[in-house]
Amino acid sequence: MPTKPLPAPQDPLVTALGVVAPPPIHVACEAFEGTLGTLFALVRDHRVDLLGVPLGPVCEAYLAYLVGDAARDLDEAAAALAALAYLLERKAWRLLPVPEPEPTLEEPMDPIDPTVAEFSEAIAALRASAAERELLFFRGAGAGPDLYELPYTLANVAPADLARALERLLRRAEPDLPEPLQRPRRSLEDHMETVVAALGVEWTPLERLVPTPFTREDAVYWFLGLLELVRVGRARARLGEEDVEFMRA
Amino acid sequence: MTTVDRLYALLFVADAPQDAAVLGSALGLPEGTTEEALDVLANRLRKDGPVQLVRLAGGWQLSTKPEYAELVAAFLQPQRGRLGRSLMEVLAIVAYRQPVTIAEVEAVRGVGSDHAVRALAERRLVREVGRKPVPGRPVLYGTTDQFLHQFLLDDLQALPPLADDASPSLPEPSFPGPVL
Numbered sequence: 494m495p496t497k498p499l500p501a502p503q504d505p506l507v508t509a510l511g512v513v514a515p516p517p518i519h520v521a522c523e524a525f526e527g528t529l530g531t532l533f534a535l536v537r538d539h540r541v542d543l544l545g546v547p548l549g550p551v552c553e554a555y556l557a558y559l560v561g562d563a564a565r566d567l568d569e570a571a572a573a574l575a576a577l578a579y580l581l582e583r584k585a586w587r588l589l590p591v592p593e594p595e596p597t598l599e600e601p602m603d604p605i606d607p608t609v610a611e612f613s614e615a616i617a618a619l620r621a622s623a624a625e626r627e628l629l630f631f632r633g634a635g636a637g638p639d640l641y642e643l644p645y646t647l648a649n650v651a652p653a654d655l656a657r658a659l660e661r662l663l664r665r666a667e668p669d670l671p672e673p674l675q676r677p678r679r680s681l682e683d684h685m686e687t688v689v690a691a692l693g694v695e696w697t698p699l700e701r702l703v704p705t706p707f708t709r710e711d712a713v714y715w716f717l718g719l720l721e722l723v724r725v726g727r728a729r730a731r732l733g734e735e736d737v738e739f740m741r742a
Numbered sequence: 743m744t745t746v747d748r749l750y751a752l753l754f755v756a757d758a759p760q761d762a763a764v765l766g767s768a769l770g771l772p773e774g775t776t777e778e779a780l781d782v783l784a785n786r787l788r789k790d791g792p793v794q795l796v797r798l799a800g801g802w803q804l805s806t807k808p809e810y811a812e813l814v815a816a817f818l819q820p821q822r823g824r825l826g827r828s829l830m831e832v833l834a835i836v837a838y839r840q841p842v843t844i845a846e847v848e849a850v851r852g853v854g855s856d857h858a859v860r861a862l863a864e865r866r867l868v869r870e871v872g873r874k875p876v877p878g879r880p881v882l883y884g885t886t887d888q889f890l891h892q893f894l895l896d897d898l899q900a901l902p903p904l905a906d907d908a909s910p911s912l913p914e915p916s917f918p919g920p921v922l
Contacts, residue, residue: 612834618902626894628808
């Protein structure tokens with residue numbers, strides 16, 4: 494690659510920019526021949542392609558310079574270091590792979606077919622079917638949305654708030670009594686009716702809702718009953734000042 | 743106790759569509775005879791009473807008649823959840839182009855559809871049916887029996903025809919092969 498010699502500065506140690514020039518470390522290769530300072534200037538001006546300049550020997554020359562003459566002028570040594578660092582970084586960037594340019598298409602791409610517009614009449618027909626289906630009621634799961642898909646809101650109550658409320662309730666609970674043999678299984682569904690009856694139209698904290706005294710099992714049943722009522726839309730919950738509060742929906 | 747009455751009893755307790763083969767097996771009858779009994783029962787119920795026999799999702803199921811809808815709805819107070827426009831678009835694309843990947847749904851819609859597909863899967867209207875044998879092995883989605891039930895369809899052949907039902911023109915897979 495051809496290079497053009499730079500005009501010699503007035504003071505060989507001070508460049509035209511008024512900074513100290515690097516020492517005259519000589520660089521000779523196929524693409525460039527001259528001093529480190531000249532190489533720096535030409536690379537900076539994009540007049541020399543660094544890919545053709547091996548920088549390993551230049552670094553070695555700089556190290557030899559450091560060992561030998563650097564003590565004479567630390568400013569000059571620092572200028573050489575800065576120039577070398579600049580060259581190394583520029584070359585590192587040049588060595589990085591360049592993303593391939595997007596191929597240019599001679600003809601514009603055809604729009605994807607089908608488009609959603611082609612489904613519009615089918616969607617309308619499906620909606621009509623769904624509306625017709627809503628007039629029919631089936632036994633069991635087919636009767637409507639799955640119970641576990643019912644939308645429910647817990648307002649500002651986070652799961653952690655519920656956990657803390659249950660912990661507080663359990664701390665106040667009496668120990669469970671020994672269960673008699675063949676005791677009938679307690680029904681959460683039946684207990685939910687008790688909870689509904691206890692719920693009022695005003696917000697009530699959980700701890701005031703459960704009648705005392707109560708056992709740990711009672712506490713769990715009350716808590717589960719309340720959660721289930723919220724889920725099926727028969728109760729509402731919110732975070733009060735001190736506790737989670739519930740009311741009838 | 744006639745065959746039709748026994749059939750009626752089975753359908754009365756069934757909470758999902760039952761096909762003739764299953765019903766026939768329970769009754770100890772050949773499928774053809776069961777089909778005939780189903781027709782007789784459907785005609786009998788159509789003429790009288792609040793209940794009808796409906797063919798949907800590949801089977802038969804009893805339902806209340808539409809004229810009782812208001813009364814039953816007031817009693818059951820069902821929570822209805824209509825599908826929004828974007829969910830219906832995705833559902834229609836899956837229904838007509840299944841098995842289909844999310845990327846193919848997005849290619850038709852031109853917008854991201856990952857969330858919509860997941861929402862439909864949560865409602866059990868679509869489900870994973872396999873993986874496409876292309877790099878990345880993306881999940882293929884198809885519709886469910888719940889979809890047929892919810893849209894009162896007997897099977898996918900009963901889907902309403904597309905406006906311009908051109909042959910499916912989604913790009914063919916680069917590596918054609920069986921659906922796994």
